[in-house]
Amino acid sequence: MTEGLQYAYAVVRDTGAPDAAPHTLDALEGLRGVAGEPVRAVRHLGLAVLAGPVPAEDFDEGSLRERLEDMSWLEGVARAHQRVVDTAGADACVIPVRMATVCRGEEGLRRMLADGRDRFAAALDRLEGRVEWGVKAYAAPPAPEKPSAEPSAAVSGRDYLRRRSAQRRATEERWGRTEDGARLVHDTLAQLAERARLHPPQDARLSGESDHHVLNAAYLVRREDSSQFAVRVGELAERAAGLRLELTGPWAPYSFVAPDEAEGAGAGA
Incomplete structure (x- = not known):
């Protein structure tokens, strides 16, 4: 040393x-x-x-x-x-x-x-007097379709393609609903915070999450308002159909140092 x-x-x-x-x-x-x-x-x-x-x-x-x-x-x-x-x-x-x-x-x-x-x-x-809270929202993938009881030979190529197209549309609609729900969660929490920042979804290989990551946000909240903020997240978690919310914090305000970012000097300073 x-x-x-x-x-x-x-x-x-x-x-x-x-x-x-x-x-x-x-x-x-x-x-x-x-x-x-x-x-x-x-x-x-x-x-x-x-x-x-x-x-x-x-x-x-x-x-x-x-x-x-x-x-x-x-x-x-x-x-x-x-x-x-x-x-x-x-x-x-x-x-x-x-x-x-x-x-x-x-x-x-x-x-x-x-x-x-x-x-x-x-x-x-x-x-x-401010702290950072993090909120992530995940949407579980749709359950796999149960195999049809019909013999495969009885399903025409046209029927198969029509069924696959309907499945894709249903999946897209479901993701659309969960993303709309995540947007509502973010808009609601942003009103309780002084500042909010959206981060890119976390890579599943790093997070270990198999569910679809639809919200990765940070909120700058007055320290004395932290309990109210956490309660509101809990209420939204109960009402947000199809979404699982994860609350982390309070943290030092990592996401809100910018634009006055405290980067300091590199090695050799």
Whole structure:
């Protein structure tokens, strides 16, 4: 392990207390980062970045480029990164830094804060007291048609094609209804949120879901309105025929840092 490279997780306000954002740091007590390292705050210009030392053999510029091709390693880093950000954001406003942002020493972290000071401060002002909730909607595929009792020889080619065409139309109509239902869910929840963002449907190979993914949305909600938002999702889940809703959160506002996206500096900063 070397103190030379510092992995950055999130930016918070420097409260001016002896320790930056003391409540946030209390929550991080004992929490380990992407390399099993302790996470601490480096303060500069009214801001603080949560960061920890990581080994050069995994995180210097050349090694990191190769490591990012290793999906198993990348998944572990992503989970650890999110764990730190979400723990810090449980009771404070945090601006997540892009995953795999590595700086050279504390000086590199301070330079990142200085370069992005206006963007970070604007995002903290805009997102103070807000959290992100995620809602996904899935539609189960139609049940396979039961085999006909008629002997196959009794079904003409024209009849077979007519039946297959009717099946396709029924399937398309069903998907249309579920997509309309998902649109209604999104429109309803967007009215309860300050901002909403639609993400592309998740790849089934990554999610492990066999059902059709028809909604993948994020909602920026005031922290005090979170219970009301969750209740409304539950009500919609009971009424949304043909849809299965999945609620996740509350999270740090990952989806709403943009347009002031906290990307920070890359390796070598």
